[in-house]
Amino acid sequence: MRLFSIALLGSFAAALPASAGTRLMVAIARCQVEVTRELLEAGADVNATDERGAPISRWLASAGSGCTDANALEVARLLDQHGAKFDRSTGKSGPSLLVNLAPRRMPRTLVFLASKGAGDPTEALRAIASRDDLESVRVLLEAGASPTAGAALGSALMDAALAGRTGSIAEMMKHVTDKQSPKVLAACEAARRSGNGPVVEAFTDAGVAPRASPTPAKSTYQPRGLTVEESKLLARLLGDVPTSCRFIQECGDVVLIDCNSAADGPAYYIDRRAAKLLATCGGACMRGCTGCPPPTWTCELRTPRTP
Numbered sequence: 001m002r003l004f005s006i007a008l009l010g011s012f013a014a015a016l017p018a019s020a021g022t023r024l025m026v027a028i029a030r031c032q033v034e035v036t037r038e039l040l041e042a043g044a045d046v047n048a049t050d051e052r053g054a055p056i057s058r059w060l061a062s063a064g065s066g067c068t069d070a071n072a073l074e075v076a077r078l079l080d081q082h083g084a085k086f087d088r089s090t091g092k093s094g095p096s097l098l099v100n101l102a103p104r105r106m107p108r109t110l111v112f113l114a115s116k117g118a119g120d121p122t123e124a125l126r127a128i129a130s131r132d133d134l135e136s137v138r139v140l141l142e143a144g145a146s147p148t149a150g151a152a153l154g155s156a157l158m159d160a161a162l163a164g165r166t167g168s169i170a171e172m173m174k175h176v177t178d179k180q181s182p183k184v185l186a187a188c189e190a191a192r193r194s195g196n197g198p199v200v201e202a203f204t205d206a207g208v209a210p211r212a213s214p215t216p217a218k219s220t221y222q223p224r225g226l227t228v229e230e231s232k233l234l235a236r237l238l239g240d241v242p243t244s245c246r247f248i249q250e251c252g253d254v255v256l257i258d259c260n261s262a263a264d265g266p267a268y269y270i271d272r273r274a275a276k277l278l279a280t281c282g283g284a285c286m287r288g289c290t291g292c293p294p295p296t297w298t299c300e301l302r303t304p305r306t307p
Contacts, residue, residue: 022044022048022056023035023039023044024036024039024040024044024045024046024048024056025048025050025056025059026063027039027075028056028057028059028060028075028079029059029060029061029062029063030063030065030066030067031060031061031063031066031067031068031071031072031074031075032066032071032075033071033074033075033078036075036078036079037078040078040079040082046079046082046083046084047083047084047085052094054094055084055085055086057079057084057085057086057097058094058096058097058100060072060075060076060079060097060100060101060109061075061100061101061104061106061109062100064104067104067106068106069105069106069107069108069109070108072101072104072106072109073106073108073109073112076109076112076113076116077112080112080116086113086116086117086118087116087117087118095119095123096118096119096120096123096124097113097118097119098110098113098114098118098119098120098121098123098124099119099120099123099124099127101113101124102124102125102127102128102136102140103127103128103131103133105133105135105136106136107135107136107138107139108139110124110136110139110140110143111139111142111143114139114140114143114144115143121140121141121143121144121145122144122145122146122149122150122156124140124145125137125140125141125145125146125147125156126150126154126155126156126159128140129156129157129159129160129163129165129168130159130160130162130163130165131163131165132165134165134167134168134171137160137165137167137168137171137172138171141171141172141174141175145175146175147160147172147173147175147176148176148181148183148184155183155187156172157169157172157173157176157183157184157187158183158186158187158190160172160187161187161188161190161191161196161199161203162190162191162194164191164196164198164199165199166198166199166201166202169187169199169202169203169206170202170205170206173202173203173206173207173208174206176206179206179207179208179209180208180209184203184208185208185210187203188200188203188208188210189210191203192210222247223246223247223248223249223258224246224247225246225247226241226245226246226247226257227247230247230255230257233270233272233275234257234268234270236275237268237270237275237276237277238268238277242259242260242265244259244260244265245257245258245259246258246259248267249299250272251296251297251298251299252296252298252299253271253272253273253274254269254270254271254272254278254294254296254297255269255270255272256268256269256293256297257270258282259282261281261282265282266280266281266282267280267281267282268280268281269281269292269293269294269296269297271296278291278294278296278297279291279292279293279294281293
């Protein structure tokens with residue numbers, strides 16, 4: 001049986017990078033408990049690396065087929081007993097083992113690996129926040145994951161709100177101290193704007209008091225090219241003016257200028273009277289923008305939408 005089990009590894013090993021196609025690596029990937037045990041007891045290097053320089057332990061459960069939470073956990077324990085280094089700082093290329101494993105619905109294994117420092121629980125939570133896997137969300141939160149960490153629009157709480165995961169929101173809010181923090185209110189507001197009543201209710205049940213929606217102020221909405229004065233102001237504030245920039249909307253003294261934000265370009269909120277850049281938003285927010293739109297913008301936003 002032992003020889004037959006190890007022989008089964010051959011076909012999968014052929015699909016792996018040549019330098020990483022060891023029998024132990026394949027056994028780890030397939031969650032093969034007995035084969036892993038035999039190879040480790042025979043002296044296989046538990047901290048061998050693949051061609052990217054990442055520990056082979058990071059391949060745990062990566063083959064998918066045949067891996068259950070129970071046998072993945074047993075393989076992880078065997079690796080730990082033989083001195084595996086799960087620390088994220090070891091072999092920094094690629095995502096951590098905790099992030100790799102989070103979407104595979106293996107909460108017991110996640111708990112064990114989190115206790116061994118196999119990655120950042122917050123990163124793992126963000127990887128599954130929009131999924132229907134409440135048990136894994138719960139164990140990552142208990143392991144110290146932060147629901148509100150990240151950019152303004154890039155938190156696990158926001159992802160769960162946009163995906164309509166009411167159960168996950170209820171669990172996350174148990175781990176949020178400030179129920180009225182800007183990120184909590186932003187996630188609640190995103191749910192309200194999308195018309196998802198149950199999600200808004202999950203926030204209010206958790207103690208969130210949604211901000212009252214003000215009556216939108218009147219604004220000018222007529223997309224057009226920039227005037228000479230607007231081009232000069234933008235150049236003064238930014239140093240240059242991208243050719244794609246267009247005037248989108250104004251709200252009092254504040255104007256919204258869009259520079260291909262639908263792709264990866266920015267959108268700028270500028271106080272025309274004070275000649276001041278108030279916020280950079282749009283597609284550029286993938287790099288972590290905050291305060292979009294600025295508090296001075298009290299008008300209803302029109303297309304193109306900005307975060």
